[in-house]
Structure formats: structure tokens, C-alpha cells
Amino acid sequence: MKVKEIAVLLNGEVIGPPQADEIEINGVSGINEAREGDITFLSTGSYKKHLSECRASCVMVKEPITDLHVTQLKVSNPHLAFAKLLELFYLKPQEPTGVSKDAIVSDNATIGQDVSIFPFSYISDGASVGDRTIIYPYVFVGENTTIGKECTIYPNVVLRENVTIGNKVIIHSGSVIGSDGFGYIFDEGKHYKIPQVGGVVIEDNVEIGSNVSVDRATTGNTIIGKGTKIDNLVQIAHNVKIGENSIIVAQVGIGGSTEIGNFVYLAGQVGVSDHVKIDSETMIGAQSGIMGHVTKGVYSGTPAIPHRDWLKAQAIFAKLPELYKKIKELEEKIRKLEGGNHP
Secondary structure, eight states, X not given: OBHHHHHHHHTOEEESSTTGGGOBOOEEOOTTTOOXXXXXXXXXXXXXXXXXXXXXXXXXXXXXXXXXXXXXXXXXXXXXXXXXXXXXXXXXXXXXXXXXXXXXXXXXXXXXXXXXEOTTOEEOTTOEEOTTOEEOTTOEEOXXXXXXXXXXXXXXXXXXXXXXXXXXXXXXXXXXEEEOOOOEEEETTEEEXXXXXXEEEXXXXXXXXXXXXEEOOSSSEEEEOTTOEEOXXXXXXXXXXXXXXXXEOTTOEEOTTOEEOXXXXXXXXXXXXXXXXXXXXXXXXXXXXXXXXXXXXEEETXXXXXXXXXXXXXXXXXXXXXXXXXXXXXXXXXXHHHHHTOO
């Protein structure tokens, strides 16, 4: 594919010597790994130092760079352009394979057109699989669970009963959607299990990483809003509601009946207590502990406080040994002064 063809595709502008737009591009790579024939990208100024040794045939930039020996392609968002080219060069549409004879599919299940259901997957009574959806081996789909169109369900995923999956959802290996919520009542010296009879709703364009647990609701539904992306090893408890286009990074734990708004970012290992409300467009720093109602803003720490305050507190915390030493010195001086006032 020639640079000029990529420029048309990305609405970009070729910057370089004559005939630069005729350069043939055979692959897409990062700056440090790029070889001749590759196209790469520059997302931040900190990577400029690598360009002098870059072997790529073309680099995508937001603004032209002077004195650069590599042909440049000016685009509005180099990182997004890079993602689109990775998709173009390396992700080929999978041809539908149909329903494998080694898959177990209930006669009472509804199967759409152009699906791929691989061997050893299990589709229960009343389940539904939408058009062009891919179900990989060892996937379990429970009773009355619905999977939308153009979904990809990777091996060893469990979709329990009464789960609703929207369109273009991706669920990675090992995740369990619709496991029982963690609910017990202590009575007469033992824990009595509260039946978890609700469901889970995963809306369109959600991606769920590997080994994620999304618990079913006690009653009603646990809901993951459209466009939300969930990283690996995340726990989402019963009756949680997550809004649209939020980002939940690895090892986050979200307690029951929590409400999370749209465009919320939870960094790695954030712990969210139960019955919390987090307003839309809020960002929570890694390993923070969240309780109560969190209004729109940026927060860090346990318990979480505004990020700027947390930075100031961290600066003081680092100086505590020095401050403690000074306090002990002052106490000694005061003791001596007080002692000097006595005959």
C-alpha cells in the first residue's frame, strides 16, 4: 500500500521529497521496532529523540518536524491513525464457519446467520446468538441468555442464565458474566444465602478483559453501559450500574449497588465500597479507596481526596522522617530551656 493511498484513507498530508507519496508501506510498527517499509507514529514529544535512529519509511505526525530524514504523514490524531492502520494491515475478517458438529446447541436455542460456533461450546435452552457472532471453544451460554450481533466470545467464557449481551461486544477468555452476587444474612450462627435472581445487561460495544467477574443482580440487573471498556481481573458486584464509555483498569473491585456515571476512569487496583455514587467525568487514581458520593473531579488516595491535595500530602509524607527528627531536637531544646529556669 502506497503512502498516498494511506494519506487518502486517513485524510492526511504527505510531507517529504518528490515521489515520497509513492513509497510502498508493508507494515505498521512502533518507532523502536520499525523497519524499512513500515509506517510508525509520533504521539508525544518525548519520543522525538528516537526519530534520529528510526528506520521506518514513514512517520505519522500531528505537526511537521523539521530536519527529519523520514517521510512524514501529517494527520490530526497520529495515535488513532496508528490504531486504524493496525486494524487495516493485520486484522482480517473471519469467514463464518457455521455451527460445529462438536458444539452442543439446544434445539430450543435461536442461532442467527453467518455465526461461528466452535467445537465444545454449549448453548442452553432459550439462548440466542446474533448474526455474525463468534463463539470460541469451551464457552458456556446459559438458559435464556441473549448474545447480540457481531460479538466475539473467547474460549472458556461463562455466560450464566438470563444475561443480555448487546451488539459488537468482546469478552476475553476466563471471564464469568452472571455469577451469583455475594449476599448473605447472618442468623443463628451461620450465613444464610440471599438468592440472586436478577440478571446482567452488557450494552453495545463493551469490551471485557480476561478473568473478569460481573455478578448478577439480587433482583433487577447489573448494568454495563455501552462503549465501556473493562481491563483484566476486575470484580463488579451485584446491582452495580456503570455508565457509558467508562474505563475500568485492571484489578479494580466495585462493591454492590454502586452507581458509576459516564466517562469515568478508574485506574488500577481502585477499591470502591458498596452503595457508592461516582459522578460522570470523574477520574480516580491507582490504588485509591472510594466511599460515599464522589462528585466530578480527579481523586487519589485512601480514603480518596482531591488529587492536588493528595500530591501535597505525599510531599509532606516523604519528609516525615526529617520533620520527626526536627521535632525531637526542638523538644530537647525546650526541655533544656525549661530545666534552666529552675535554681
